[in-house]
Amino acid sequence: MFAVIKTGGRQYRVVPDDVLEVGKIEGEVGTIVQLGEVLMLGGDTPQLGLPTIAGASVAAEVLDHKRGPKVISFKKRRRKNSKRKRGYRDEITVLRITEILADGKKPSVGPRPKRVKAEPAPAADAAE
Structure with a gap:
């Protein structure tokens, strides 16, 4: 079963x-959050929402x-000594x-519980 959801203006x-x-x-x-804007449920019998x-x-x-990632917006107007960087x-x-x-x-x-890294077993005494 799949769903099409909408959050943050994207689907x-x-x-x-x-x-x-x-x-x-x-x-x-x-924590568990619930996303309530479900546009479509798919599977054996698909359901479409209105909306x-x-x-x-x-x-x-x-x-x-x-x-x-960093997004840079740079605008320059040639020969006008005008530029803007954001x-x-x-x-x-x-x-x-x-x-x-x-x-x-x-x-x-x-x-889900957090994974705990297993510590390696202590090595046998090599000095014997």
């Missing part, structure tokens, strides 16, 4: 366990907040899609 086609970068969304790292599907939402886990970086939220929900259901999957 994304998502399936469970997708990782995507969207415009900044409020939420702490590790959205009532009661449908997508649950996603917030993985990270970061900044995008730059900015977008605020980005990294999400992992956990569930696609229909009919007003609540998310049943919580955030």
Whole structure:
């Protein structure tokens, strides 16, 4: 099953366990957020929204907040001694899609536990 969602003025086609970068969304790292603007649900019987599907939402886990690449806007008017340089970086939220929900259901999957790096086993005494 897949869904087409709208967030930050853009549309994304998502399936469970997708990782995507969207415009900044409020939420702490590790929490579950619900994206309510679902434009289409696909699968055996696709549903189209007019413009959205009532009661449908997508649950996603917030993985990270970061900044995008630097974008520089430079304008110059030749022979006029006029130029302007501006730059900015977008605020980005990294999400992992956990569930696609229909009919007003609540998310049943919580955030995944963080991975703990396994420490290597102590080596046998080589001085024997």
